Amino acid sequence: MNLVSKNQRTRKISAHLILDGRGKCYSKGILTLDQDGTILEIEDTQGALHESAEVEFFSGVIVPGFINAHCHLELSHMQDSFQQGTGFVPFLKQVVTQRASEPGIILSAAEKADILMYKNGIVAVGDIANGIIAFEVKKGSKIDYFTFIEALGFSPVRAEKAFEWVKNCLATAENMGLKASIVPHAPYSVSTPLFNAIAAEAQLSDSILSIHSQECLEEDELYQTGRSGLSDHLRDNLGIDTTFFVPTGESALRSILKYLPPENHLLLIHNLHTSQSDLDFISSIRSLGKTWFVLCPGSNLYIQQTLPDVMLLRKNKAQICLGTDSLASNHQLSILEEMKILQSAFPDLSVNELTTWATYNGAKALKISDWAGSIEVGKRPGINLLTGFSLVDKKLLPGTVVRKLN
16 A cells, blocks of 8 residues: 655655564664655565665654653753652652752753654653643654643642642643643542542543552552651641541552543553552553553662563563653653563563554554554655664664654
């Protein structure tokens, strides 16, 4: 199948390998692109590429544009602000006490981070917002953003005001033409009334949901016993009276998942402590086909020096996406670097599988797979070239870099 017209100005490109994002690998295939990057034709040469003046051949691997399924653009000004390996609760305290800054500084850092992600071959981002400050950056960006506007309020008495705030932020986003939805921040920062308000809004708008989930052991301790480092953080650093809270005796995930409508797309972020029983529970109350597990390995190592059980997720055929988290908890905003971390830690992962996580799965989660995430005729996913790649072992190397071809 092809969409090529003789009257169109087209570009033909090829490389040693083309990974389409959905598991297919072309050896020296040829992509025909129109002027806006739409794929008009895919020719499978089966490795028998003949020299032609019409075809630009590149040494390396062609993949679709990357999808960063989890980022905090508005925290970019906090790069290199925190000590690494402190653990989750001390990191939270640092963020709370140091995130405030002059609007100009925040905007300047967000603009630079946006440009950096674009140069790193990222075409779409699922971005967290706790306010509207970075909205102008997103509006003017070459990247396609979906903004998750996080509601926060662990105390029930704050639920109404907290929801009013995020509704106002959502209205601002919509007036600016930005795609956005209201989501809960985390199990330890959202009350039952606030969860209910978020769920009602999500059902009404069929919106995409995300939540930081199983990012630390203290999260489960809070719900199981009522006491943990997180309860201390809420009381001592945020001044929240937690005496109202009645622990469920179960994990945080089991305690709050019922508040997230099963028919909505749901991105579970981090999943550092997800177990087989958790996965069984998730699949018992919602379709895994509408659930995505977003991994941010660079951030996990930065804060807690640990990684999720990736092979367990893989064994359960979980839909895995990749994210960078923020520059407050990562050295760079690069999906390629996240892929390298995972391949190094889990050598059985193939670059083809990692590419699917970095592209197609994220596009499906953010509901943009009609144009992004895979190399298919009729799509304009952005085209990245990976160089410094081991063609013999089909592995990423420490020196592998990404270059945008389109």
